[in-house]
Amino acid sequence: MTxxxxxxxxxxxxxxxxxxxxxxxxxxxxxxxYCVKCDxxxxxxxxxxxxxxxxxxxxxxGELKVNVELSALAxxxxxxxxxxxxxxxQAASRCKISEKKLFEYENDKDVPTEDTLKRILSVLExx
Numbered sequence: 237m238t239x240x241x242x243x244x245x246x247x248x249x250x251x252x253x254x255x256x257x258x259x260x261x262x263x264x265x266x267x268x269x270y271c272v273k274c275d276x277x278x279x280x281x282x283x284x285x286x287x288x289x290x291x292x293x294x295x296x297x298g299e300l301k302v303n304v305e306l307s308a309l310a311x312x313x314x315x316x317x318x319x320x321x322x323x324x325x326q327a328a329s330r331c332k333i334s335e336k337k338l339f340e341y342e343n344d345k346d347v348p349t350e351d352t353l354k355r356i357l358s359v360l361e362x363x
Contacts, residue, residue, distance in 0.1 A: 238287050246283035254282075267314075267324060269343040309353075310344045316360035317342070331356045 254264055266274070270282075270289035278284045317327045317338075328338040333352065340346035341356070348356060 238283075243280040243283040243287070246286055247280040250282040250286060263323075267339075267342070269345075272339075307344050309347070310342050313338075313356065313360070314342045316357075320360060322360075327360065331359045 265271070270286040273285040273288040274281055275284065317324070320327070322330070324338050324342070325335050328335045331338065332355065337346065337348075338356075341348050
């Protein structure tokens with residue numbers, strides 16, 4: 237069980253990361269892998285989602301994976317989208333795929349087919 241102090245400390249840490257991202261002119265709220273578990277009505281929404289996500293990962297893998305390492309493809313897709321200053325919703329619409337799918341590709345939850353990847357890259361790599 238996570239204590240209130242742990243939640244508070246983790247929320248401060250995650251808020252600092254989000255603040256740094258906002259200083260780079262991008263709002264990353266909703267783009268992290270743990271955001272799928274977010275409930276903004278909770279006292280510490282990011283921290284609660286973070287621990288819930290890692291708890292689910294631990295149950296499915298039998299271990300706790302705190303530092304999620306993303307594949308080169310996932311990182312590349314994120315970087316291209318962010319460089320174009322697009323939200324996941326905007327990028328998904330332009331690529332003609334669902335927001336959920338693009339989120340999954342950017343967070344190593346799924347891998348696009350070759351045709352889908354070509355379509356995504358044709359949109360995100362355009363100058």
